[in-house]
Amino acid sequence: MTFKRVAAASVAALMVGSPVMADLVFPSLSYRTGPFAAGGIPYADGFADYFTMLNERDGGIGGVAVSVPECETAYNTEKGVECYESTKGMGALAYNPLSTGITYQLIPKATADDIPLYTPGYGRTSAANGNVFSHVFNFPANYWNGASAAINHVLELNGGDLKGKKIVLLHFNGAYGKEPIPTLTKLGEKHGYDLTTIPIDYPGQEQKAQWLQIRREKPDYVLFWGWGVMNQVAIQEAANIRYPMDQFIGVWWSGAEHDVKPAGDKATGYKAMTFHGVGSDYPVFGDLQKYVVDAGKAAGDGSNVGTVIYNRGVYAAMMLAEAAKKAQEIHGVADITSAQMRDGLEQLEITNARMAELGMEGFGPEFKVSCANHGGPGAIAIQQWDAAAGKWSLISDFGASDMEVIQPLIDADSAAYAAENNIEPQCN
Amino acid sequence: MFYREAGDFKTSYRDDNQTFPIRLDRAGYWIALFVAFCVIPFFVNDYWVNSIFAPFFIYAIAALGLNILTGYAGQVSLGTGGFMAVGAYACYKLMVAFPDVSIVFHVLIAGGITAAVGVAFGLPSLRIKGFYLAVATLAAQFFLVWLFNKVAWFYNYSASGQINAPERSVLGVVVTGPNTEAWAKYMICLVFLVVLAWVARNLTRGMTGRKWMGIRDMDIAAEIIGVNPLMAKMSAFAVSSFFVGVAGALFFAVYLGAAEAGESFGITKSFLVLFMIIIGGLGSIFGSFAGAAFMVLMPVILKNLLVGTLGWPTEIAAELEFIIVGGLIVIFLILEPHGLAQLWRLTKEKLRLWPFPH
Numbered sequence: 151m152t153f154k155r156v157a158a159a160s161v162a163a164l165m166v167g168s169p170v171m172a173d174l175v176f177p178s179l180s181y182r183t184g185p186f187a188a189g190g191i192p193y194a195d196g197f198a199d200y201f202t203m204l205n206e207r208d209g210g211i212g213g214v215a216v217s218v219p220e221c222e223t224a225y226n227t228e229k230g231v232e233c234y235e236s237t238k239g240m241g242a243l244a245y246n247p248l249s250t251g252i253t254y255q256l257i258p259k260a261t262a263d264d265i266p267l268y269t270p271g272y273g274r275t276s277a278a279n280g281n282v283f284s285h286v287f288n289f290p291a292n293y294w295n296g297a298s299a300a301i302n303h304v305l306e307l308n309g310g311d312l313k314g315k316k317i318v319l320l321h322f323n324g325a326y327g328k329e330p331i332p333t334l335t336k337l338g339e340k341h342g343y344d345l346t347t348i349p350i351d352y353p354g355q356e357q358k359a360q361w362l363q364i365r366r367e368k369p370d371y372v373l374f375w376g377w378g379v380m381n382q383v384a385i386q387e388a389a390n391i392r393y394p395m396d397q398f399i400g401v402w403w404s405g406a407e408h409d410v411k412p413a414g415d416k417a418t419g420y421k422a423m424t425f426h427g428v429g430s431d432y433p434v435f436g437d438l439q440k441y442v443v444d445a446g447k448a449a450g451d452g453s454n455v456g457t458v459i460y461n462r463g464v465y466a467a468m469m470l471a472e473a474a475k476k477a478q479e480i481h482g483v484a485d486i487t488s489a490q491m492r493d494g495l496e497q498l499e500i501t502n503a504r505m506a507e508l509g510m511e512g513f514g515p516e517f518k519v520s521c522a523n524h525g526g527p528g529a530i531a532i533q534q535w536d537a538a539a540g541k542w543s544l545i546s547d548f549g550a551s552d553m554e555v556i557q558p559l560i561d562a563d564s565a566a567y568a569a570e571n572n573i574e575p576q577c578n
Numbered sequence: 579m580f581y582r583e584a585g586d587f588k589t590s591y592r593d594d595n596q597t598f599p600i601r602l603d604r605a606g607y608w609i610a611l612f613v614a615f616c617v618i619p620f621f622v623n624d625y626w627v628n629s630i631f632a633p634f635f636i637y638a639i640a641a642l643g644l645n646i647l648t649g650y651a652g653q654v655s656l657g658t659g660g661f662m663a664v665g666a667y668a669c670y671k672l673m674v675a676f677p678d679v680s681i682v683f684h685v686l687i688a689g690g691i692t693a694a695v696g697v698a699f700g701l702p703s704l705r706i707k708g709f710y711l712a713v714a715t716l717a718a719q720f721f722l723v724w725l726f727n728k729v730a731w732f733y734n735y736s737a738s739g740q741i742n743a744p745e746r747s748v749l750g751v752v753v754t755g756p757n758t759e760a761w762a763k764y765m766i767c768l769v770f771l772v773v774l775a776w777v778a779r780n781l782t783r784g785m786t787g788r789k790w791m792g793i794r795d796m797d798i799a800a801e802i803i804g805v806n807p808l809m810a811k812m813s814a815f816a817v818s819s820f821f822v823g824v825a826g827a828l829f830f831a832v833y834l835g836a837a838e839a840g841e842s843f844g845i846t847k848s849f850l851v852l853f854m855i856i857i858g859g860l861g862s863i864f865g866s867f868a869g870a871a872f873m874v875l876m877p878v879i880l881k882n883l884l885v886g887t888l889g890w891p892t893e894i895a896a897e898l899e900f901i902i903v904g905g906l907i908v909i910f911l912i913l914e915p916h917g918l919a920q921l922w923r924l925t926k927e928k929l930r931l932w933p934f935p936h
Contacts, residue, residue: 180892187893191893221892224896227834227841228633228834228842232629235629236625238624239625254738254740254742326738328737328738328739329738331737332737349727352841563737566736571745571755
């Protein structure tokens, strides 16, 4: 009998998991395994390392230590739900699941639990409408900004005229890859290009059919919404059919070092969008090296510092840290709750002066979040790969996107969501 | 000594044929039901429901469904994920089109629609068997997922192809959407599971089930003694798909709340449910439960043990999970090819004789 009781108790203990005692909790729903791990690992490292640096250098945020409990999702929505449920009891302040599928899952749940979701550069695009999505923030840029920025870049290359041009959208056949389709369709009506969408099914290690179609159709430009192992395969296939690399433009999730390196020299000229700076020539990376990597406290092996996706993890963590600071300021308490964190995100203001203080001058744009606008400025630059130098370089400024086309789409999509779920507008 | 039928006299055929002929079993069954219905709902929280009970109950329904088709009627199917998708998308379209109708009817109608689709894809089973049928159902899997990705009408033209479950209630209690109470989510899944398991048990021990088993064991012999293979096979496909459709509808509407065809209902889902019934035991109701419990609980327990208790890095734990679960599956199948159900059956046999082994 006693054995049974002990067994039952230990099983119960195993199933609930053990809580982490800390004050500011930012769970990292990471994926270090599976076909998307190539991007998941550096992102999770950057995210964790930035908070570690704050703990080591500044003693946390506003004097309160930060903890980043990790939970492995493998990019799988069911595991994502399990991770969300198992970490939310720790006092989670915000979630950044790095998966559009999991984000869709969590939008209603987190809103009901009063925990904000921060999905920079991914997730549900129409969540930029803060009026409907009170707890979701996707600044500084979203997929529709990205789609428009890519078209703007192409417009620039063609002297502002795209009539009769053929553009192919090669995309992951899932929530993430389908996001840009409405915008690209609308922009096609406006600019007169011809859009073809070619889906790649999970996990995308085999893309011969897709590239055969591209070879047949001879599009003028290929836009690419891929993630994980499908990026490397697509770039390799493009090289194999000798598709001109400078006409092949990836979204920011398809433009990391590990995506282009396998194709070697042939990848030179490949372009990708980005909403933040590239490289490690920012003072913050010196601090990361000094306080985290050299101190042996890095989440990974430290080799990713300064790579594209790592930087994005750092950028996301920085935003959350700034929002937490803002929340502490607004509410006058150091130990904030998730509801207060939401207020902090909503009133966040990033200025160039602040970026300079953080050692990230010029890393990202200046902007101000408001109740109605959770989407930020949507400023996007184009980066290009140089295989010989082994690095990305920005070839354009952070340019605005065509909000004339995007805003009505955002309004329509969020209105549909509001109607389906009986949501009252939160801002007056 | 503890577990035996001595002194447990039956005076009617009805008593003799009951599902749990041994008094201790019967008591255990009623106690389990009592605990499930009257004790657990008062203690569950979001974590237990969303990570353990809801997936366990829903996968158990799916496993029951596949077990009827594969375990009882002997028709191999790799289309479970696709059929779950049919249930999920049917349920979504119904929920959006008829918001005032109770979700229970939506789930049942979604099951009915899946049954019709299942019968259509089951037609090849009249001509082909075994591996060939597996390939035909595999085609169903790929076709259905492709269909739900391709035709925007199924996801109401949403930008990302995701479907989201709106808030719906049963008798005034919200059971879908984010504001669902943990106990409500638990109860709706439990009620469906208990009712469907009861139906499955009674179907399989009656004439329908005997026809299925006849077809499974030797179809020509069954035909000679008067079993109509068309009716037997089609009814197996219909009933099985109904169960799987209900599981898919609950999976989307109650458990996940949002789904997309490729990610939630891919081929991996078909394999997962197939593994459940193989590990649990083909042709056994208990096996469906045991297999679902094993495949749902094992990863969660291992994760909490390795990451939560031992504090290992998440990626090592995740990789080890695969190794351990995979290893356990192999070990179980080597030790007992007929699954956990057979293991349980043998234990009971031993217990009945204990302490006199002969």
